[in-house]
Amino acid sequence: MDFFNDLVTNPGITKAMWPAFLETLQMTGISGFFTVLVGLPLGVLLLNTAKGGLTPIPWLNVVLSGIITNITRSIPFAILMLSLIPFATLLVGVSLGPVAASVSLTIGTIPFFARLVESALRDVSTGKIDAALVMGSTKMQVTRKVLVPEALPGIIAATTTTVVTLIGYSAMAGLVGGGGLGRLAYNYGFQRYDGTVMIVTIVIMVVLVQLVQILGDWLARLVDHR
Amino acid sequence: MITVTDLRKVYQQGDRTVVALDGVSLHVDAGQIHGIIGHSGAGKSTLVRCLTLLDRPTSGSVAVNNQELANVSDSDLRTARRRIGMVFQHANLMDSRTTAQNVAFPLELIGTPKAKIAEKVNALLELVGLTQFADAYPAQLSGGQRQRVGIARALSSDPDVLLCDEPTSALDPKTTDEILELIKSVRDRLNLTVLIITHEMNVVKQACDSVSLLEAGRIVEHGAIATVVADPAGRLSQALLPMPGKLPVDLPAGVVLDLLYSGSQATEPVISSIARTFNVDVNVLAGSVETLGEHQFAHLRIQLPEGSDITAITNHLLANGVAVTPKEAK
Structure with a gap:
């Protein structure tokens, strides 16, 4: 009964949990929005500038791929985030809090998302692209009317995966001053040995990820007519 | 009409130079359906890509109604392409679009007003018999229905030429017949020039109506169906009216002749006329009789008894417009 009693009396839950949850949502929301905003065109660019793409620009493709691979593969996310604190300060004026953390979260996940988008776009058959070109499409029309709509189920799945990843990363961001559920779990669960807060945080994260996944799957099915 | 003049396409593959098209020329009048037949590797795909200008030919020209397409600037290329409507082997419809939206695609590209698009799409769907499937997605359609959508889509930009790349190769025989009938009927209604590869x-x-045989990047035989079939030595003739290749092993002694005749002769009793005139027994070993276009053609392998007057019989047949090829009796 102690555990259940604790659930309704523990200030870590009754007072700190809700704001922390909102901060997590805020971080995920802001960085998710900007990741898609930048990552989608970047994914298109990666595909179209590649050899055999609509507008092959080999040097640009090599540069973009190089940057992306290095950000995602070489630098651990925690280090990337710390190294981006000065940049975040420059951009949003603060170095702490969910908004500042969103900057590094966005930069950290854009390459990941762009790669997923590129691979979803690559699945659009060349026959469809040829058909669009033969009908007199401009390259922009091919991209906007064929590539993206035809790859939409894949792009939505990529967005879902990215948001789930962001929820996880946002917890890590919490440790370095981002706030949110990660911070809460660390402060209460780790430093104060408060197991109840730790468990509740974990349950909330699991439920949140599940909800995002269900919503994403539902949306992807909705637009998938294949 | 479409006129292709000395079309060449040369690829560089590492150190190797590949000549995919080695001077292809052809001319098809408006309202005609022309077949380009060839085995894989003959250059069919390259020809299609050059005709649609997905690949620029190395040299030569493609002209639709005397308007040159192959040598236009990039900016005019899109307009030029609209003169050729294309039907693909696998239809290549957009899965995210309904039947009506697929047919509307070429019209959307040039910013046609919505009301105009709706009107045109309805007319085209009626033409191909898919009115009740306007809101269905490609995944809900059969292969034949998808190809019908592909044809309607190809027609929506009012092309002068309909280019069909293996339009029935992925379809069953019954559906193939339906699609070919549809192509013929839209040709009749719209006076289109049709190329079927x-x-x-x-x-x-x-x-x-006419056919070209493409081989190793060249057109090696071409002409109206009736003309190419009438040449017994021609490869197209042999392919259109095939004769079972081998003679039976236990063939009794005698002389074997291959007869090829067409048009009016085919309706006349050539065989019984020989039998009556020369008083010989005629044994039919093999043959095919078919109606191609408006004409009937027969390709028969007959055997005459030893000692028949072959020269006289041959002359009699030739006089009646029958091509005669003597065959070695094993």
Whole structure:
């Protein structure tokens, strides 16, 4: 009964949990929005500038791929985030809090998302692209009317995966001053040995990820007519 | 009409130079259906890509109604392409679009007003018999229905030429017949010039007025169906009216002749006329009789008894417009 009693009396839950949850949502929301905003065109660019793409620009493709691979593969996310604190300060004026953390979260996940988008776009058959070109499409029309709509189920799945990843990363961001559920779990669960807060945080994260996944799957099915 | 003049396409593959098209020329009048037949590797795909200008030919020209397409600037290329409507082997419809939206695609590209698009799409869907499937997605349609959508889509930009790349190769025989009938009927209604690129002789038999044989990047035989069939030595003739290759092993002694005749002769009793005139027994060993276009053609292998007056019989046949090829009796 102690555990259940604790659930309704523990200030870590009754007072700190809700704001922390909102901060997590805020971080995920802001960085998710900007990741898609930048990552989608970047994914298109990666595909179209590649050899055999609509507008092959080999040097640009090599540069973009190089940057992306290095950000995602070489630098651990925690280090990337710390190294981006000065940049975040420059951009949003603060170095702490969910908004500042969103900057590094966005930069950290854009390459990941762009790669997923590129691979979803690559699945659009060349026959469809040829058909669009033969009908007199401009390259922009091919991209906007064929590539993206035809790859939409894949792009939505990529967005879902990215948001789930962001929820996880946002917890890590919490440790370095981002706030949110990660911070809460660390402060209460780790430093104060408060197991109840730790468990509740974990349950909330699991439920949140599940909800995002269900919503994403539902949306992807909705637009998938294949 | 479409005129292709000395079309060449040369690829560089590492150190190797590949000549995919080695001077292809052809001319098809408006309202005609022309078949281009060839085995895989003959250059069919390259020809299609050059005709649609997906690949620029190395040299040569493609002209639709005397308007040059192959040598236009990049900016005019899109307008030029709209003069050729294209039907693909696998239809290549957009899965995210309904039937009506697929047909509307070429019209959307040039910013046609919505009301105009709706009107035109309805008319085209009626033409191909898919009015009740306007809101269905490609995944809900059969292969034949998808190809019908592809044809409607190709027609929506009012092209002068309909280019069909293996339009029936992925379809079953019954659906193939329906699609070919549809192509013929839209040709009749719209006075289109139609090019059908295929590896199926059946398609040529059923739908084409004239035919070209493409081999190693060259057109090695071409002409109206009736003309090419009438040449017994021609490869197209042999492919259109095939003769079972081998003679039976236990063939009794005698002289074997291959007869090829067409048009009015085919309706006359050539065989019984020989039998009566020369008083010989005629044994029919093999043959095919078919109606190609408006004409009937027969390709028969007959055997005459030893000692028949072959020279007289041959002359009699030739006088009646029958091509005669003597065969070695094993």
